[in-house]
Amino acid sequence: MISHIDHSRVIQKILDILSKNPGGIQQSQLPNLLNISRSYLSIILRDLERQGLIQRIKIGTTYIVKPLQIYHRSSDKVLRMGIVWSSEYLFLGYFVKMVKDSMDIDVEVNVYPNAIQTMVEMIKGNIDMALSPLVTELYGYILSRDIVIVGGGAGGGxxxxxxxxxxxxxxxxxxxxxxxxxxxxxxxxxxxxxxxxxxxxxxxxxxxxxxxxxxxxxxxxxxxxxxxxxxxxxxxxxxxxxxxIYHCCTLAISRRLGFENIEKLGSIYRMSIERFLADPTRFLEWYSLKTNIDISLLKKAVNLYRYDPEIDKHSLSLLLNTLSIEIPSRNEIMKAIL
The missing domain is CATH 3.40.190.10 (Periplasmic binding protein-like II)
Structure with a gap:
């Protein structure tokens, strides 16, 4: 049985291959490149077609797989992150610094007034990552299939x-x-x-x-x-x-960044929360400048939240039970979680 992680990895590899071959690639080449069966590939490609991410064109007896949405980043050296205006993400300074140190990429932080606007900007491709409510991200995944939730975050507040x-x-x-x-x-x-x-x-x-x-x-x-x-x-x-409501906000990353980058960013994100817990006040001034929240309020906010780098699976199950979403299936929704 293919796990959610393995399934997501295959999807990301397909999208990565197509992004490098915008003119299309023969479907018959993909099983060997991905090390999967032809039947499993057909299932994935049908799903990607339904999502509007690819198209298959038949030329004679050959199918050509082409991307329908080509992702253009403003710069390979800049990642755009959206956050909801809040005192919740006090670990963000660590994350931004660690991404720069580890990947030589700057993180541009954009602050939005609500969760829906943040998620809409991500679905539209205007931002690459979002710190926003877990529940909002789950609905964002259902609508777009374009995001991966890679780690926990803060709760409370x-x-x-x-x-x-x-x-x-x-x-x-x-x-x-x-x-x-x-x-x-x-x-x-x-x-x-x-x-x-x-x-x-x-x-x-x-x-x-x-x-x-x-x-x-x-x-x-x-x-x-x-x-x-x-x-x-x-x-x-x-x-x-x-x-x-164990988690409030978590980190979602666009699938278009590619699975390798998503894994790396997820790992950095989880480590950034751990470093924050060891020294929670280091980046408060930086965060105050980004959000225009007075630093005295941020100092008090440090103790308002609980922080967990990982998604708590028990609370996630309770959340999904509460939402009572039957379309799509629970298994399909779980593919949003890395």
């Missing part, structure tokens, strides 16, 4: 607040995110009694909603949570206390 004197029995959160997952679980378990859900798309919009009392509950992350507390909101629940 997000909370449900009750807004005083609000007359609207509504809960608001960011959309398709850890906050949204927290909202769903809290309602399902009767931890909050909201009758409807609305969404905000930026931290400033969340603050405006809370100020105007447009919702009874609001679910936010640090340091946005501090602004909500200053408005007198009462903390109801920490999302990270829910068993299904």
């Amino acid at each position: 997000s909370y449900i607040y009750e807004i005083p004197e609000s007359r609207r029995n509504i809960v608001v959160s960011s959309n398709v995110s850890t906050m949204d997952l927290c909202r769903y679980i809290a309602i399902k378990r009767g931890l909050i009694d909201a009758s409807d859900t609305n969404y905000f798309y930026s931290p400033s919009e969340a603050i405006s909603i809370a100020k105007r009392g447009l919702a009874k509950y609001i679910i936010v992350w640090h340091p946005l949570s501090l602004s909500i507390e200053m408005l007198g909101a009462r903390k109801v629940l920490g999302c990270g206390d829910l068993e299904e």
